[in-house]
Every structure is written in structure tokens, then in C-alpha cells.
Amino acid sequence: MMTLKLVIFDCDGVLVDSEALANRELQKALAEEGLVMSMEEVVEAFVGRSMKAVVDISGQRLGRALPDDFLDRLQVKTFTKFKSSLKPVAGIAEVLTGLQDMPYQTCVASSGSPDKMDLTLGLTGLKAFFEGRIYHAGQVARGKPYPDLFLYAADQMGVDPAECLVVEDSLPGVQAAVAAGMEVLAYATRGQDRKLATAGGMVIKEMHEVIKYLQEPCV
Template sequence: MIKPIELVIFDCDGVLVDSEVIAARVQMRLGAELGWPLTLPEVVEHFIGRSGAANHAVVAERLGTATADRWRERFVKLHAEAVDAELEPVAGIREALAGIAALALPTCVASSGGHDKMRHTLGRTGLYDHFAGRIFSATEVERGKPAPDLFLHAARSMGADPAACVVVEDSLPGVQAARAAGMRALGYAGGLTPAERLAGPDTVVFDDMRKLPGLIDGHQG
């Protein structure tokens, strides 16, 4: 029997704020500068949806720790500058959040990004106050996505049964983490990750955030 939904867990980058395009552009710039030319599909494969620590490890394996340290330092600076200049909320997310509020369902954020980064991006887009006090980061757990640790931590902190949680994600590591946590996943394919990479068991793929409340309501047991 499908359990009624107790909690909707949102990823941040690419789901609430349209930052993945910015991050990918910065990653490609740094790759060109530091010795690892990257295509957009390669950035999606190696970097999108993963924690800063995981990204650092990928670069260190390829180019060495010193270069990975430089890459991370430059990424933080360039990403923050681009966010200040051009970041917008994901199209339709305000309508989606209003629709979910009308369903009287609790929500939270669980992201691979750190708290400072989320405070910056959610603050720039006017979404921080909507989730304040209910924001969880991969820095709080031992393993980042695709491991289930972060989503299980969020559910436990919010007092929700993992089997009664729905996760809204836009990356392959994210939907894999939701599945590993025993949660239902809604894969948003309106960003960089192709729909076919998000599809799989217990995952509904969609490309318009305005459809999200109806999809969540349809998951009610």
C-alpha cells in the first residue's frame, strides 16, 4: 500500500534556482583554463548533482590535488559572481510552491551544496525565507548523493517516514539517492539532465514545474 505523503524534499540547484547552467559554464571555463577541456555532457556526467567534495575528488583524480584546490577556489569565486549577476528562480517554481502549500504538505530542501551557497542562491531569488529552518546540506552527512544519507537525514530531522517522502530532483545522482532512500522521486527534466537519464524505477519525469502540485497530489496513497 502506498503511504500518504508526509514530506516533499526539494533539491536546490536546478530545481528551485536556475543555477546549474551557471555552474556548468563555470566548470567548462575552469576546465579550459586548468587542463581538462570539458563538453557540456561531460560536465553533467561528472559534476552536476554532486557535492563540492565529490567534484574536488573528480578533479584531483584527473589533475592532482593542487590543481583541484585551485579549481575549487576559482569555482566558488566565479560562481558567486555569476549568481549575483544573473541567477533567477526555476521557471514556474513559485506557482509550484503555492500549489504544494495549498495541499498542506510540509517541505524542505536537501542539497549537495553547502549552507553558505544555498543562503546565497536562495536569498538572491527570494526563496530563502520559504524554507528557512528546513534546509539540509550534504556537508551534514558522511556520504553525498547518490548515497541516500542526505535524504534520510532530512526525513529524520523533519519527523517523516522515508517511504512517505517525495523527492524533487533534476540530476541522476539525486534520483539515485532518492531511490536508495526508499523514497518516490519526481525527476525535473527542464534543465541540463536529459529526461532519459532521470527515468527509472519509482521516478516520474516531468518538464514543467507548474505540473508539480498535480504530480505530488497524484502520489498520495
């Protein structure tokens, strides 16, 4: 088995506690377009996917395309909510600080847009941990659950996929990491333990478990 060299973090729900805030805004915006979904349905359908996928899936369910300015209007409302309420995921700052004293590279590979990550990582004080090492779905042909983004991140970092550990919280993200041939820790906070484990993730409930895993890898 190859030695781990790179830890790849998802952003939403792993670094920043943004998903509940963003999902509520998405739920309201879709309802205004006539697509009424419960929060559970929103999470099931969209969490971990790119906004292009959100638009495509929503259009399929509606039977028509969403307005051209849908994402722009949604972004304004979501960013406003972030500016007033966004916080880092509990314990993540300590994990990132601890990793600086360990022999691992780090980067971000997220379905979120560059503008969104620039805002959320900046607001939470986490951007400095990843300067120049933030990758997004717009840089690859296919977003999660396909492996393209994680493989791209590993290539950019000069690391073999088998030497990567991914920290994810969504089913598409875990599926993408597994498809990329990477180890994956599944941060389960929404009752998805079984789904994430079945997809191939090693479930963790607290962020400090990332450091514990790297100190004593479970193989």
C-alpha cells in the same frame, strides 16, 4: 502505501536555475588547470554531486590534486555570475506558494554548500519558503547518489522515508532518492528523460506537475 507528508526539493536546477551558469564557470576553471571537458562531459560527471566529489573526480582525471584554493576561486567567480544573472526555476514560486495551502511539509536537501544556497535562495526570493529546513551534503558522510542526505532530511523533519516525495533533476539525485525508499519526480530539462526514468524517477517537464502529482498521486 503510506501517505505522503514531506516534499523534499533539490536546490540547483529545481529551485534556482543555476546549473548552466555554475557549470560554465566550472568548465572554465577546470580548463585553466589543464582538464578540458565539453559542457556535456561536465554535466555528466558533476551535476548533482557535492563540490568535494567534483574536486576528487577532477583530481583523478588530472592525475594530480587541484590547488588548495581552487574552490575558493571558483566560488568567487560563480557567485559573481549568480548576482548578475540568476533566476528561479520557471514556475517554482507558484508551486511553493500552492504547497502552503496543502497538507505537506517541505524542505531542501542539496549537494550545494550552505553559503551557496543562502545566496541563491536569497537572490531568487525563495529562502523564506524553507527557513530552518535547508540541509546539505556536509551534514552527512556520503553525498548523492547515496541516500544519506535524503534520509537525514527526513529524520530531521520527523517523517518516515516512505512518506517523502523528492523533486530532483540529476541522475545522482534520483538514484539517492530511490535508494532512500522515497518517491521521486525527475524534472528533466537537459534531455536526460530516459536516464532519469531508468533510475526510477517519474519524469516531469513542467514544475506545475508537482502540484498535479500531489493532488492525484500516481501509484
